[in-house]
Amino acid sequence: MTGQPEYRFDPNTLSTPCFVVDEKLLDANLNILKGVKDRTGCKILLALKCFAMPRVLPRIAGVLDGVCASSPHEARLGYDVFKKEVHTFGAAYSRDDILDLCRTTDHLVFNSFNQYTRFASLVKDTAAALGRSIEFGLRINPEHSEGTVPIYDPCAPGSRLGIKRKDFRPDLLAGITGLHWHNLCEQDADCLERTVRAAEAGFGDFFKKMNYVNFGGGHHITRRGYNLDLLVETILTFQDRWDVQVYLEPGEAVALNAGFLVAQVLDILPGDMDIVIMDASVPAHMPDVIEMPYRPDIAGSGPAGKKAYTCRIGGPSCLAGDVAGEYSFDTPLKVGDRLVFKDMAIYSMVKTNTFNGICLPDINLCREPDGRVETVRTFGYSDFYNRL
Ligand SMILES: Cc1ncc(COP(=O)(O)O)c(C=O)c1O
Known part of the structure; x- marks a missing residue:
């Protein structure tokens, strides 16, 4: 990342996937x-x-x-x-x-x-x-x-x-x-x-x-x-x-631009370029990416080919189209790295679902005035069970 930090929380301290509204x-x-x-x-x-x-x-x-x-x-x-x-x-x-x-x-x-x-x-x-x-x-x-x-x-x-x-x-x-x-x-x-x-x-x-x-x-x-x-x-x-x-x-x-979805890299597969599997799912956690469609921005990334390392990033579900897009980073991603998707408060939190039984992201609030992160909601098996 260069210049102004794009968010004011430490994504490595958060349990993923999660939303953070600031x-x-x-x-x-x-x-x-x-x-x-x-x-x-x-x-x-x-x-x-x-x-x-x-x-x-x-x-x-x-x-x-x-x-x-x-x-x-x-x-x-x-x-x-x-x-x-x-x-x-x-x-x-x-x-x-x-x-x-x-x-x-x-x-x-x-x-x-x-x-x-x-x-x-x-x-x-x-x-x-x-x-x-x-x-x-x-x-x-x-x-x-x-x-x-x-x-x-x-x-x-x-x-x-x-x-x-x-x-x-x-x-x-x-x-x-x-x-x-x-x-x-x-x-x-x-x-x-x-x-x-x-x-x-x-x-x-x-x-x-x-x-x-x-x-x-x-x-x-x-x-x-x-x-x-x-x-x-x-x-x-x-x-x-x-x-x-x-x-x-x-x-x-x-x-607008007031919330983030934080995910974690689970695995990296070989392909025509590295294929990164994260714990956030595009159809379950950011379905507008497919519906609209658009390529969500990730903090610290550029378009494919812009930075030294390019990869394709997708989620854990069975859907072939569970793909956020192609991104480049200064250095290769590794298992455990956090990915911070930007502008995820709008039309994401209201549209999440439990497709594939995938857990809903936690909801966190980054508080004023000190930026302390407070967990507002966590989800589990009962949220999946109770709606079906
Ligand atoms: C009737 C109506 N009002 C307000 C809105 C909010 O629009 P936006 O979130 O793009 O400002 C919508 C969006 O679909 C709408 O259908």
Whole structure:
């Protein structure tokens, strides 16, 4: 490793595989998000689908306004632990989902007028009996794509997410207080600016009637080089023009680069290049690497061929594709060496599974102010047994 250390814990002292979330790195992101809130008055929700570690939710709640949930369980986590606003969106709800959500959510966003008209009175009556009141929103589809990967583009042709303008029913808007869209993925503010223009062209007539408009997630706000000024200007102009409260609901931006997955080298096999088998599994512990797909970064490594020693690194499962990628290092890896995968808090911890019976990684927290590492959760056979 050269220059600034890429993490502030000693990976050799940790039992592997394990996640390490660093409070200091989380705080750095929260500070940037606080700046956006302070400059615009917008509200920012944490998208729990991306990062939902209960232990740090109160810390995040110190800055952000609430959570966006995708299911009754996420909504309950928001209600019980985050304890601020809970907004829920589901592509469709069952009656049981609705009854459960009445206990926890403050805002219920529907994906169709069908579901809204079917469930509105049930929600009102159930919430009233519980002494709660729930506001209704609708997800719109601005039919404006900025992404190139269809599975991450809710505005791709044939999308099941959001109501298109041709299906929009202005006659059914009484009782709706917010509109929501989501179409970005790891994108900058210029993509948001173009999306806002498209949404205004299709739905502008209705924004003025709302209390809030939610610009969804996918804003890579905490990435170095992100155009914060353009984001601020886009939000301020929008709030001014339509007299509404703007919400953002990023996931990635909250915990971007704030967590690591530490693995240990178990064996090295001969091949066209050394094949390193580690104790972390790509499909079980970082499935997004295969789903997206992408090559996760390892601290101290370079691309294949860049440094003196190049190898292919994979996990212990039976899947031929349990491979993180090809990497180079200054010196050859040996059995027992630690590998520190970067940017592993987001869409990894929430997606782990026990494929092949492989144990889930421990979860550690690197604490402020001294960097002390605390083990938050360990897993074992019962976690595998109990879910099957
Ligand atoms: C409706 C909605 N909101 C928010 C998010 C969070 O997006 P990100 O983690 O990319 O910021 C997503 C991600 O899929 C989403 O579908």
